[in-house]
Amino acid sequence: MAYREHMLHAALALGIIATALAAIALVLAVETYRAQRSALAAPRTQAPRALPVLPRSVDDDGSPAALGPAAFVINPTKVADVARLEEMARTTSRELGLPDPLLFLTTAEEPGRAQAAEAISRGASVVVAAGGDGTVREVARSLVRTGIPMGLIPSGTGNLLARNLDLPLDTVTSLVQTALSGRDMAMDAAWLRLVPPPAERRDPDPGDEADASDGSDAETGPDPEPTPAQPSEHLFLVMAGTGFDAATMADTDEGLKRRIGWVAYFLRAVRHLGARRTRLAMKVGHGSWRTYRVRTLLFANCGRLPAGIVLLPDAEIDDGYLDIAAVDTRGWLFGWVSLFWRVMLQGLGWRREMPYDAASIDFLRGRTATVALDQPEPVQVDGDVVGEAVELHVRIEESGLVVRVRR
Incomplete structure (x- = not known):
């Protein structure tokens, strides 16, 4: 009888520990999810920070070469407000002295790779993937070994690449500014x-x-x-x-x-x-x-x-x-x-x-x-x-x- 009671108590203790761990994990998950949703729901009226001047390459005659437009490849099933993101892309590009951006929407048949390839052919200086990890991967496939940088506007489930790159996930405004005026890093x-x-x-x-x-x-x-x-x-x-x-x-x-x-x-x-x-x-x-x-x-x-x-x-x-x-x-x-x-x-x-x-x-x-x-x-x-x-x-x-x- 004592042995059975001991096993019962041990099983109960293990159950309590497991339940506590599950609760901790769930709390962490909910807090991460809330932070992600609040970033995507940032108010439109937020004033952008001062933008740095982008370095420009030099033509053969020594004059500054004009940068090509930024391209945004947007997954409309992941991005909550496509029109808002497109307007932010235009506004930030103009503030940086860039041409108006190229804007592409993904589809089920073309989830991002073809759009990124077209952006490259049209002289894009950066290609920004706006969507989940799948969209990012499709865009990246076209950019591998080109030297053209990829920007990120994560809006999917995990956004693990953005977290590992320590991107500013507080607001979409910060993400757009980083994508267009940040530092290039080889990974x-x-x-x-x-x-x-x-x-x-x-x-x-x-x-x-x-x-x-x-x-x-x-x-x-x-x-x-x-x-x-x-x-x-x-x-x-x-x-x-x-x-x-x-x-x-x-x-x-x-x-x-x-x-x-x-x-x-x-x-x-x-x-x-x-x-x-x-x-x-x-x-x-x-x-x-x-x-x-x-x-x-x-x-x-x-x-x-x-x-x-x-x-x-x-x-x-x-x-x-x-x-x-x-x-x-x-x-x-x-x-x-x-x-x-x-x-x-x-x-x-x-x-x-x-x-x-x-x-x-x-x-x-x-x-x-x-x-x-x-x-x-x-x-x-x-x-x-x-x-x-x-x-x-x-x-x-x-x-x-x-x-x-x-x-």
């Missing part, structure tokens, strides 16, 4: 090629046979030469992964995301806490194959998540390396509670291993990685599920993209 671009299950495979394009896994790891070998993107590759700027995170995103309803933001992921994640662990083999760079059994496998270009959570503390957006996290938990709920505390503590600088820990995170770094999965698993890039795969080939392209950040 890495990451690419993922998935191999679908045999039943889903199609005849490959000629370029698909190129092995995107060639390259060097963080310790040995020369820097890889830039590799042109293959038709089957997916660009990601923040994180890609498979396992728990991809399954959660695949299960999250778009309508729910529109209503409550990234909190929707938190609510759907509960369904997958007890799902089977993913079995895989992975080779990083020129290293040896290693087997893993994980809850989730993540490839990161940068490491900050919503609510200030730092999942990969060593990840840098411009260091030329992928940061990889093989995350595992054991003991069901106890394992997830342990993982939550581990992530919180490492964000504060605590990186020591804990005895009898029910969660583990193996960190690896390299320029390329190849993964073989024991069964088809969903794969996500920057929060969008791109299909199921039995193999993954991931690589980093150092300084592949130029972005506008605050001065």
Whole structure:
């Protein structure tokens, strides 16, 4: 009887702890969502700050060369007030002495890549992606290796790239000003090629046979030469992964995301806490194959998540390396509670291993990685599920993209 009472008390205590952690996570999520919504709802009458003068290039005769117009690629399903944003783009361009901006709206058929390509052909000096992470990724795909900077007006669910670049998310006015008059910074671009299950495979394009896994790891070998993107590759700027995170995103309803933001992921994640662990083999760079059994496998270009959570503390957006996290938990709920505390503590600088820990995170770094999965698993890039795969080939392209950040 005493043993049963002891187990009952232990289970009750664990339930209380888990409930408290869930409440904390939910509060953080709600506060982040409110801050995001308040930024997008900033009043039109807000006076803009003084704008710096943009540097201008020089023509052959030594006279200042005129800057081309800014281009705005706007996703009307994500931006709450398209007319307001277009007017802000015109006003700020005129204040900076720029030509009137080029304005493009995305569609379901053309989600941003074609619009960005047209902007480049028309001499745009900067291309601003206004929308969610998907819009940003589509615009960036056209800008990789061009040297033309990309500005950001984030208005989607997570806006993780904007947070990792420390953009001013307080008002849309600040974001527009930064996009048009900020500092240019080179960041890495990451690419993922998935191999679908045999039943889903199609005849490959000629370029698909190129092995995107060639390259060097963080310790040995020369820097890889830039590799042109293959038709089957997916660009990601923040994180890609498979396992728990991809399954959660695949299960999250778009309508729910529109209503409550990234909190929707938190609510759907509960369904997958007890799902089977993913079995895989992975080779990083020129290293040896290693087997893993994980809850989730993540490839990161940068490491900050919503609510200030730092999942990969060593990840840098411009260091030329992928940061990889093989995350595992054991003991069901106890394992997830342990993982939550581990992530919180490492964000504060605590990186020591804990005895009898029910969660583990193996960190690896390299320029390329190849993964073989024991069964088809969903794969996500920057929060969008791109299909199921039995193999993954991931690589980093150092300084592949130029972005506008605050001065």
